[in-house]
Every structure is written in C-alpha cells, then in structure tokens.
Amino acid sequence: QEQLQQSGPGLVNPSQTLSLTCAISGDSVSSSSAAWNWIRQSPSRGLEWLGRTYYRSKWNNDYAVSVKSRITISPDTSKNQFSLQLDSVTPEDTGVYFCARSKLGITVNWYFDLWGRGTLVSVSS
Amino acid sequence: DIVTTQSPDSLAASLGERATINCKSSQSVFSTTTNKNYLAWYQQKPGHPPKLLIYWASTRESGVPDRFSGSWSGTDFTLTISSLQAEDVAVYYCQQYYRTPYNFGQGTKLEIK
DSSP states (O other), X not given: XXXXXXXXXXXXXXXXXXXXXXXXXXXXXXXXXXXEEEEEEETTTEEEEEEEEEXXXXXXXXXXXXXXXXXXXXXXXXXXXXXXXXXXXXGGGOEEEEEEEEEOSSSSOOOEEEEOOOEEEXXXX | OOOEEEEOSEEEEOTTOOEEEEEEESSOOEETTTTEEOEEXXXXXXXXXOXXXXXXXXXXXXXXXXXXXXXXETTEEEEEESSOOGGGOEEEEEEEOSSSSOOBOOOEEEEEO
8 A cells, every 4th residue: 555654853943954754655766657745834834845856767856946955855765765854944944744746757747646644843942 | 936826715615515616827837748737636634634636637536526626727727516515624725736846826725604
C-alpha cells in the first residue's frame, strides 16, 4: 500500500534548522516517474508549495523563491525516504508541513496524488 | 508566478442542493503539447491532508463520488457538487501545476445550511 510516513520534531527554536523526514512505502524515491514534494500550511500563508526532488537521469531540485536561500530537500535512497531542511527559522515558519508525491509524465508537472499526514511545527523559544 | 483565486471564500448550501466553487488562474494553464489544463481540486477536512478530487481540470480521481465534477472555460475553472451530502463539509482548494511554484487557491469553506 502506498504511504508516506512523516517524522520530525514539533518544536524548533528560532534561528535553528527545521528538519523533517518522509518515509516512502509502496513506491521508490528513485523512481523516474515521481517527484517528492514538501508543502506547508498556515493561517497566514494558506497552502504553500516549498519544493521537490526527483530523479530523471540525475537528481533534480526545484524550490519556491520564498525559501530558496534556506531550504534543502534531499533523497536518501538507502532508506527510501526524503527530507526537508529549513535553516534560520522564524515564527513565520510555524505551520503544518506535508510531504506529497506528484507523478511525472511527459512533463515534470503533475498533481499531488499521495500525501503524508502532516507535522505541526512550531517555531518558538 | 501563476496565481489562482477562488470564489466564494465560504459557501452554505442545503443537503441535496448543488454547490459550485470557482477558481480563476492569472494565466493560461493549458498545454498545447499535452492538450490538458494543469489544474487540480482538493478537499480538506480538519486534521487531515488535502485529498485529490479532480485533476486535468475535469478527471475524477479513482474512488471520488460522481457527484463531484470539474469544468472550465478559458482560465475560469469550476468544481461542482451536484447533490450536497453531509460528508462534503470541508475546505476545497484549486491548484495549478502548469509550472512551479505550484500555487493553491486560498480555499473555499463549504458548510451545510
């Protein structure tokens, strides 16, 4: 059964790094027909796509401009999972973080068909 | 960036009634290469992630009741629930996936009148 299982701390101190992991079941992080995304949700920003990683001949990453200087999304092929690192967090980064899959077809643009349950992350001292 | 704007922000309808949610994209999300509109609709209930309902603007995801349908005209997209059921109470989002960043609409909260 296809599933995404999220893990990581729910509280991060300001200026520190937010780190979350998404373990994949029923699919492969190295699949050439899927991309692995992080999306967050907050009352002020709504649903916000943060970025993705995917493999097509080589590993590729795309990031939202709003977080591009602070974000890293990386695959871990040995554990079939991918992770999010967001540096120098502020209270504005508080929200529910989701991992999600988007399939890849002729183009690399696809809808999100599989979601993790979400992790509430609070940035506070 | 392609911005998607939904209307209304909230909607109350009676059980069995038709409910319509609109979404307008700031640019075309139609690809002449694939002949498809890169627009999806999601349903989100409290404490849960968004659930995919409709993709390619009008294709229903497997398992989604046929009372849900999607349509479009140019850059205007519509999600229609033909006969509202109690379990349809949720927030609904449109999302463009034509190009990154993949922006979502602000959401429409659907309630029972």
